[in-house]
Amino acid sequence: MDLSLSDEEVAFQRRVRTWLRTNAPRRPRGAEVVEYGDPKRIEELKDWQRKLHRAGYLAMGWPRQLGGQAEAAGDRRELLMRQTIVNEEMVKARAPGVIGMMGIQMVGPTLMQFGSDAQKRRHLPRILTGEEIWCQGYSEPGAGSDLASLQTRAEIVGDFFVVNGQKVWTSNAQFADWMFCLVRTDPVAPKHKGISYLLIDMRAPGITVRPLVQMTGDRGFNEVFFDDVKVPRENLVGELNQGWAVANATLAHERNMLGSATRTQQMFQGLLHLGRTRQRNGRPAIEDPVVRDRLADLDISVEAMRLHAYRQLTDALHGRSPGIAASVNKLVSTELNHAIAALALEILGDHGTLDRRSKHVPDRGLWPYEFMFTLGMIIGGGTSQIQKNIISERGLGMPKG
Amino acid sequence: MDFGLSEEQQLLQQTARDFLSAECGSDLLRQSLESEGGHPEALYRKMSQMGWTGILVPERYGGLGLGMLEAVLLASEGGRVALPGPFLSSSILATAAIERAGNVAQKKRWLPALAGGEALGSVAWLEEGGRLDAAGIGMRARKTRGGYVLDGTKLFVPYAQEADFLIVPARIGSGGGEAGITLFLVVVPSPLIIVEPLRTVDRTRRAYEVHLRGVEVPADAVLGEAGRGWAVLTRLLDLAATALAADGIGGSERVLEMATDYAKQRQQFGRPIASFQAIKHLAAEMVARIEPSRSLVWYAGHACDRRPREASRAASMAKARLSEVFSWCATTAVQIHGGIGFTWEHDIHVWFKRAKANELSFGDPAFHRDRSARFAGF
Numbered sequence: 190m191d192l193s194l195s196d197e198e199v200a201f202q203r204r205v206r207t208w209l210r211t212n213a214p215r216r217p218r219g220a221e222v223v224e225y226g227d228p229k230r231i232e233e234l235k236d237w238q239r240k241l242h243r244a245g246y247l248a249m250g251w252p253r254q255l256g257g258q259a260e261a262a263g264d265r266r267e268l269l270m271r272q273t274i275v276n277e278e279m280v281k282a283r284a285p286g287v288i289g290m291m292g293i294q295m296v297g298p299t300l301m302q303f304g305s306d307a308q309k310r311r312h313l314p315r316i317l318t319g320e321e322i323w324c325q326g327y328s329e330p331g332a333g334s335d336l337a338s339l340q341t342r343a344e345i346v347g348d349f350f351v352v353n354g355q356k357v358w359t360s361n362a363q364f365a366d367w368m369f370c371l372v373r374t375d376p377v378a379p380k381h382k383g384i385s386y387l388l389i390d391m392r393a394p395g396i397t398v399r400p401l402v403q404m405t406g407d408r409g410f411n412e413v414f415f416d417d418v419k420v421p422r423e424n425l426v427g428e429l430n431q432g433w434a435v436a437n438a439t440l441a442h443e444r445n446m447l448g449s450a451t452r453t454q455q456m457f458q459g460l461l462h463l464g465r466t467r468q469r470n471g472r473p474a475i476e477d478p479v480v481r482d483r484l485a486d487l488d489i490s491v492e493a494m495r496l497h498a499y500r501q502l503t504d505a506l507h508g509r510s511p512g513i514a515a516s517v518n519k520l521v522s523t524e525l526n527h528a529i530a531a532l533a534l535e536i537l538g539d540h541g542t543l544d545r546r547s548k549h550v551p552d553r554g555l556w557p558y559e560f561m562f563t564l565g566m567i568i569g570g571g572t573s574q575i576q577k578n579i580i581s582e583r584g585l586g587m588p589k590g
Numbered sequence: 591m592d593f594g595l596s597e598e599q600q601l602l603q604q605t606a607r608d609f610l611s612a613e614c615g616s617d618l619l620r621q622s623l624e625s626e627g628g629h630p631e632a633l634y635r636k637m638s639q640m641g642w643t644g645i646l647v648p649e650r651y652g653g654l655g656l657g658m659l660e661a662v663l664l665a666s667e668g669g670r671v672a673l674p675g676p677f678l679s680s681s682i683l684a685t686a687a688i689e690r691a692g693n694v695a696q697k698k699r700w701l702p703a704l705a706g707g708e709a710l711g712s713v714a715w716l717e718e719g720g721r722l723d724a725a726g727i728g729m730r731a732r733k734t735r736g737g738y739v740l741d742g743t744k745l746f747v748p749y750a751q752e753a754d755f756l757i758v759p760a761r762i763g764s765g766g767g768e769a770g771i772t773l774f775l776v777v778v779p780s781p782l783i784i785v786e787p788l789r790t791v792d793r794t795r796r797a798y799e800v801h802l803r804g805v806e807v808p809a810d811a812v813l814g815e816a817g818r819g820w821a822v823l824t825r826l827l828d829l830a831a832t833a834l835a836a837d838g839i840g841g842s843e844r845v846l847e848m849a850t851d852y853a854k855q856r857q858q859f860g861r862p863i864a865s866f867q868a869i870k871h872l873a874a875e876m877v878a879r880i881e882p883s884r885s886l887v888w889y890a891g892h893a894c895d896r897r898p899r900e901a902s903r904a905a906s907m908a909k910a911r912l913s914e915v916f917s918w919c920a921t922t923a924v925q926i927h928g929g930i931g932f933t934w935e936h937d938i939h940v941w942f943k944r945a946k947a948n949e950l951s952f953g954d955p956a957f958h959r960d961r962s963a964r965f966a967g968f
Contacts, residue, residue, distance in 0.1 A: 489959070
């Protein structure tokens with residue numbers, strides 16, 4: 190066991206830190222709140238992704254001919270370590286997130302594994318540069334946790350799939366260029382066997398995107414309607430009716446564990462700062478024994494997730510399968526982030542009730558926002574309850590109900 | 591960057607698991623619960639042959655010369671089988687006290703015997719007040735011409751009846767702070783030391799009340815520097831916290847397995863109860879509490895060995911968390927077992943009781959949260 194970085198890695202970390210200091214757009218505390226509001230902001234974020242890619246800090250583990258840096262299988266380990274350092278430094282520098290992450294984490298690896306050469310050539314470079322942004326067309330009004338019951342139909346007519354139906358909770362659809370989408374191509378087969386994985390141009394006629402307002406007041410996700418949308422047959426990924434397997438093969442790929450643990454650490458640092466600066470009964474809240482005990486409890490959870498991330502990184506470096514680790518992380522870290530925000534609101538007391546537009550709200554309204562946003566994270570991407578089903582069924586071998 | 595176990599460590603872990611599952615099953619556990627001393631000597635002789643009672647003893651004194659991370663792996667395997675006996679009190683705490691603070695003569699006298707299983711030691715720390723801070727040490731050591739006289743009562747002394755020596759913290763001089771606390775290595779039995787068993791709920795580890803009635807010890811019975819014993823006790827608290835946390839990881843894993851197995855075979859409403867989400871989600875929640883906690887425990891062991899400035903915080907974090915995780919997992923596992931889980935006949939109550947004993951001894955969760963917060967600077 191050795192948690193230190195090698196000399197070379199320390200030097201790399203320093204280079205990244207310096208680069209971020211000069212190049213990362215600065216964001217004051219609380220600025221996360223207005224991420225995807227206006228088109229200007231989206232252009233800025235695309236620029237930011239392009240810069241990151243040019244500097245060689247994005248998708249480093251992708252093969253070199255596809256825009257990454259991997260020459261051979263042997264580099265994998267080193268590149269994974271370097272990417273981890275970059276991700277962690279980005280969080281520490283409060284650099285903006287990568288707007289095209291859905292493409293990099295989900296579509297990219299899927300296309301590498303299942304895509305045709307033409308699909309790879311067409312899409313992968315643009316995914317990396319942020320030139321084209323992707324959204325995920327999975328959930329439907331009637332297919333949430335039971336995703337495989339999705340009903341959006343795609344019928345083959347000549348050289349096209351004709352798509353009809355509706356997707357929902359589609360993050361970033363309002364500005365995405367492409368959607369990777371699960372559609373029903375065989376209505377009579379068992380539900381998992383009649384699904385196909387399509388790449389859909391969001392500018393195709395017949396697509397209507399209607400923003401949904403989230404409880405935070407933001408327009409982050411959308412409803413997407415398909416009305417006789419024609420999708421060329423060559424946009425099918427993998428075999429017809431094999432879409433469920435295609436989607437699942439890449440579902441749990443390369444989660445940014447350490448980045449997420451670092452972000453949680455930062456949130457907790459913010460909470461500690463709040464505890465030191467806000468008063469409770471005439472003294473800093475952190476000196477109240479009840480608050481202090483709860484802060485210490487959260488501190489332990491944050492530390493556990495940090496160390497756990499190192500353990501999983503170690504497993505990944507050794508090429509060991511993560512098993513149900515992604516589900517455990519999703520479950521634990523989203524609940525933890527929400528608990529941190531919840532304690533922040535309690536420390537704020539009446540000030541915790543203020544909307545971010547109030548002049549009295551501390552930290553630009555970060556905490557009320559986080560309290561809501563983190564609840565969304567508990568629900569999105571597979572609810573806590575679905576994660577528990579996965580853990581008990583795949584991890585413990587318990588039978589389906 | 592490597593937050594994992596080496597091949598040797600994995601081998602140690604696997605060997606311990608295989609050995610203990612073969613040697614420390616339900617029958618031995620039952621016999622041990624009902625026996626007077628609660629010390630399965632034949633099992634411990636075999637453990638000594640494996641080297642485990644000497645895990646922390648340097649090689650030159652006949653031990654394996656390994657560190658706390660390796661001891662954590664053993665303690666964790668011990669937790670899986672609810673290992674009865676003085677492994678924690680003797681092979682970890684008393685051994686570490688001598689290894690850390692003892693002079694050459696004390697080490698020569700005791701370390702080989704501890705490693706070989708010929709001697710058992712214990713630590714007589716707590717008193718009536720049950721406090722783990724410096725103020726909790728009230729026993730006085732009166733200086734005489736040839737040494738010291740110890741007078742007073744210690745509580746919760748593990749395996750005092752079986753021990754060959756006790757490490758007794760007492761005060762020299764006045765005051766109630768850290769200064770003055772001195773560790774005495776007291777050889778037992780002695781006519782002036784009365785040992786009475788405490789009737790505890792958890793029968794896998796035994797504790798005693800120890801009365802020292804004007805016990806004279808020579809000057810060379812002092813372990814470490816006179817008046818400077820608190821630093822050693824702090825270290826022992828870190829080790830005890832870490833070892834109990836490790837025990838909790840193994841214990842939690844085991845009760846989860848027992849509950850999972852039971853839920854898969856127990857049929858109600860015409861199907862296994864493991865198919866009900868009410869049960870599955872409890873089991874999944876156990877996994878979600880156990881997995882990240884394991885990293886805390888490994889790190890605490892590693893910090894005790896290699897990162898001295900972080901050891902206390904890491905140990906307290908692990909102890910605070912694992913106390914609750916193990917207790918919750920054990921309670922939940924009993925719940926999943928239903929009526930059979932409440933019987934004496936089924937083994938699960940052994941872990942249920944051990945979990946609570948782990949939680950409450952050597953500092954409860956609130957104590958360790960307070961301690962970890964102090965080391966974290968708040």
